[in-house]
Amino acid sequence: xxxFLPLVGATLVSLFSLVPSVRAEDGRITLGTVRLFSNDTIxxxxxxxxxxxxxxxxxxxxxxxxxxxxxxFEIMEYRFRGEVIAPDNLNNPDPADRLYAGTWxxxxxxxxxxxxxxxxxxxxxxxxxxxxxxxxxxxxVHDLLSMPRMSIGDHQVADGIHLHxxxxxARSLRWEGGEFRPFVELQAGVETMARIGFDVTIxxxxxGGLRTRDPITGQRPEGVTGGTEGGWSxxxxxxxxxxxxxxxxxxxxxxQAEDRRHRLRAGVNYGFGESxxxxxxxxxxxxxxxxxxxxxxxxxxxxxxF
Numbered sequence: 001x002x003x004f005l006p007l008v009g010a011t012l013v014s015l016f017s018l019v020p021s022v023r024a025e026d027g028r029i030t031l032g033t034v035r036l037f038s039n040d041t042i043x044x045x046x047x048x049x050x051x052x053x054x055x056x057x058x059x060x061x062x063x064x065x066x067x068x069x070x071x072x073f074e075i076m077e078y079r080f081r082g083e084v085i086a087p088d089n090l091n092n093p094d095p096a097d098r099l100y101a102g103t104w105x106x107x108x109x110x111x112x113x114x115x116x117x118x119x120x121x122x123x124x125x126x127x128x129x130x131x132x133x134x135x136x137x138x139x140x141v142h143d144l145l146s147m148p149r150m151s152i153g154d155h156q157v158a159d160g161i162h163l164h165x166x167x168x169x170a171r172s173l174r175w176e177g178g179e180f181r182p183f184v185e186l187q188a189g190v191e192t193m194a195r196i197g198f199d200v201t202i203x204x205x206x207x208g209g210l211r212t213r214d215p216i217t218g219q220r221p222e223g224v225t226g227g228t229e230g231g232w233s234x235x236x237x238x239x240x241x242x243x244x245x246x247x248x249x250x251x252x253x254x255x256q257a258e259d260r261r262h263r264l265r266a267g268v269n270y271g272f273g274e275s276x277x278x279x280x281x282x283x284x285x286x287x288x289x290x291x292x293x294x295x296x297x298x299x300x301x302x303x304x305x306f
Contacts, residue, residue: 031059031075032224036214036278036301043281043298048088049098050216050284050297055081055105057212059224066208066226068113072121075112077212077223079124081105084134085248090142090150096290098255100156101248102134103127103190109166111210118181120168120213126190128247129159157248164189168213178202183239191246197239197263205233205271214299217282218263221301225274235267235280249288256289267299276303 039052061075069075082104087097109122139150170183178201185195199220208226213219218237241261249255267280278301285294 027062028060028076029062031061031064032210032222033058034212034221034223034301034303036219036221036299038214038217038219038297038299040295040297042300044296046295047090048086049287049291049295051084051086053081053083053216055079055214057223059210059212064210064224068111068118068210070113072110072112072119075110075210077109077111077120077122079105079107079109079122081215082132082134083216084138087152087155090152091148093152093155095155098249098288098291099253100135100152101128102130102132102138102156104132104134105164105215107164114169116171118170118172120166120170122166124164124166124189126162126164127160128157128162128190130156131159157250160247162190162247164191166215177204185239191248192244193241193261195239195241197237199235199237201233201235203231203233203269205231205269217280217284217297217299218265219267219278219280219282219299221267221278221280221299222269222271222276222303225271225276230271230273232271233269235265235269237263237265239263246287258286258288258291261285261287262294277301 034057037054040046040048040050058078059075060078085098085101087093087100104127105124107122107124109120111120135152135156142148142150165188168183168185170181173180180198180200182198187193209222210224211220212223218239220235243257243259243261246257249257262285263282265280265282267278269278280299282297282299283294284297
């Protein structure tokens with residue numbers, strides 16, 4: 001099945017070329033915004049591999065009724081994200097360690113209901129390599145904070161502009177005070193893989209709302225607020241992915257991606273009034289042959305409104 005994934009990216013890009021004719025932007029409002037900071041320093045206190053990222057998602061639509069619409073493009077999520085992948089040693093990287101990769105992502109994703117399945121489909125443009133400027137930005141931050149100096153040289157991914165498609169199909173099985181949500185996901189482009197997993201939510205916070213999924217950790221912070229007025233929710237999840245390729249691990253430079261990736265995650269969401277705080281930790285298994293161990297990444301979202 002994984003070998004058919006390149007078709008997903010082309011299909012999603014074709015779909016999004018139809019957006020202007022399917023739904024005009026007039027009359028839309030911002031239904032919610034979520035900002036998520038992820039970094040291994042706020043979890044396992046390291047600075048390596050899936051080192052860090054910051055993303056902003058804005059949800060747009062005419063209204064939110066507490067349920068997904070039956071048509072695509074009525075609810076749109078616009079994503080902007082920066083991510084840094086790094087070797088273990090930023091001053092003198094081991095030639096066998098993974099390449100440094102600074103990447104900017106810009107994408108549009110739609111959320112809708114299809115035969116009682118929750119569908120998220122979208123496409124992103126990813127800008128990789130030295131041209132992203134993220135290496136220079138990180139080096140400047142290291143200098144300001146008197147952290148170890150960076151000397152990456154050519155130990156980084158090549159400059160490139162890539163299309164990336166994502167399709168997730170899920171089914172929520174709810175009970176009073178909780179939810180079990182199995183899902184399947186296909187990705188094609190920057191990293192091509194098929195993933196299957198589940199999420200569990202315990203607590204009423206975000207019931208009737210809409211959550212987004214962080215692409216790296218799989219964490220699901222609240223994007224559109226539901227009808228509840230504050231409270232707690234606890235989130236658990238796990239998934240496994242079959243990986244076909246990754247531009248972050250180029251075979252022509254001797255890298256071999258692990259065939260399987262595993263993620264285990266837990267998070268807590270607290271809401272008060274219109275404000276929302278989320279913190280989660282995620283275990284990411286090894287991503288390439290030669291990576292000695294997995295890592296733990298922390299994720300933090302602060303939506304404070306006065």
